[in-house]
Amino acid sequence: MNISVSGPKILFEWGSFHITETVVNGWIIMAVIVLLCIWLTHGLKLRNPSKKQIVAEKLVMMATNMVRDTMGEKYIGFAPYIGTLFAFSVLGSLSSLLGMRPMTGDLNTTLGWALVTFVLVQGNNIRINGLGGWLKSFVQPVAVMLPMNIIGEIANPISMAFRHFGNIASGIVISTLIYSALGALSSTILSFIPVEFINSIPILQVGLPAMLSIYFDLFTGFLQAYIFCMLTMSFVSGVE
């Protein structure tokens, strides 16, 4: 029996530039989101809206309300970014239901998003407090705290990235392990039948992994996307 848990496969290679499964899945998900947006916003009407228009309005309202409740009216311009991040993250994690490797199970993806958040937080801080105030905030209580403050600022994006990556990647590892274990178990159970063909049928692999997938793909995928957006919003709006 061999169980293989590996990182994303490299699909193309141009010199030292690798195009991995993650990147290709990311392109597919971007295309899906763009097509979905074009389809949902096609032919909007002011009177008796169609069903898909109601769905589109509901989605936009949800993103706007989430941003308004968490960040306040001042930051309402962040709603499109947060909505995009949420949709990209949810669809990226849910793509594992279709047998693709989830895009968010790769540290490069989540670290990229976390770095965007980091730049937003620092940029917002500079915009509000000015360059001098931003630099001064690092020596805030006393000057000795400088290294602590710098480490604290850098730790935020790293912990956000690792949190999202770790949850999805542990889902991949545990699903793979349990799937192989169920295969081995079913061949043990069926081993009393002497026919080679029948005892190679993995009966336990039918259905049971789907139950796990409800937790690891649906629940974790939505929860981590929500948490990532929530943390982004509270870090950006938490700048004093």
Place this chain on the structure above:
Amino acid sequence: MERAIILAASAIGAGLAMIAGIGPGIGQGYAAGKGAEAVGRQPEAKGDIMSTMLLGCAVAESTGIYGLVVAMILLFANPLINLL
């Protein structure tokens, strides 16, 4: 022989790294218990309590995730085996 020792030590190390799972387990259980108490006291604020609790649970989870990342690096992308 050295390879075998390194592999065995890495497997044990990965198992030890996952002891980090105890902390977040206790922390999240505490947060969930307090959340249940808060809902019992103020059922009308259930939505706010739920989102705050999930956020707190997620932040408490960080240290466990660090342990998991260390364990996964030791198991699947072992950096020590190249030092031989």
